[in-house]
Amino acid sequence: MLAHTETIKEVEGAATQHSDDITRLQTEVARLTAETAKLSDKCEDLEGRSRRNNIRMIGIPEGKEGTHPREFISQLLTDLLSLDQKPLIDRCYRSLRQRPSDGQPPRPFILRLHYYHVVEDILRKATSSGNLIYQGKRIQLFPDYPPTVVNRRREFTPAREILRNKPDVRYRLLYPARLIATHGASTQQR
CATH class of the missing domain: 3.30.70.1820 (L1 transposable element, RRM domain)
Structure with a gap:
């Protein structure tokens, strides 16, 4: 009986340790994901600046x-x-x-x-x-533009084709990928 009690305590300790490890790893993965996104945005910005001229x-x-x-x-x-x-x-x-x-x-x-x-x-x-x-x-x-920006701007192509055929609508595509359409005094952004 004593051997079973010690084995159960060891299993509980190992489960607690594994749970703590998983929590720590999940926190680290979230931090690394955020850092990767930040570095990716920075690389895109640098590539855009290098293509500015x-x-x-x-x-x-x-x-x-x-x-x-x-x-x-x-x-x-x-x-x-x-x-x-x-x-x-x-x-x-x-x-x-x-x-x-x-x-x-x-x-x-x-x-x-x-x-x-x-x-x-x-x-x-x-x-x-x-x-x-x-x-x-x-x-x-x-x-x-960098390829990532071109791909994001390309998503607006169907909307731009529709707007191009509307006589009272003016539109423009801002950097990196924001569509602004104006009809009379009303302005919409996407």
Whole structure:
């Protein structure tokens, strides 16, 4: 009987110890989950800041840039947007995916401009100019966002398509991914 009492006490002690260990581990997992989320947000923010001076340019046919894409794009932007002077481009390259075959859309250009105010000016002029056309092809300019931000913004595409067809509704998509729609004096945010 004494042996059973001691065995029961050992089992109770072990169960208490295991319960304490589980509680401690759950607390640690919660802390690590919060820290991981914080670090993930920080990485996304840093990636966004590193792309701040970048523009994504879509629609330029493959091979038109020749062997000097920086000079080609700088001159093209000057001509398309009627800029006072050529923008100073640090880097200019096509996205790193495989070269498309005939009939597929061309790879976008990624431009790294030296000055942020030039990026703002180019994007503003591109928006106000409406359709930009180069050799019969429509050219589009966008800020170069990190993939996580692009995916979050993409979730608003169906809503934006609906709003685009409403004549009295104005909308805009704010960074990172917030849709604001205005109808008369009423404003809604999502």
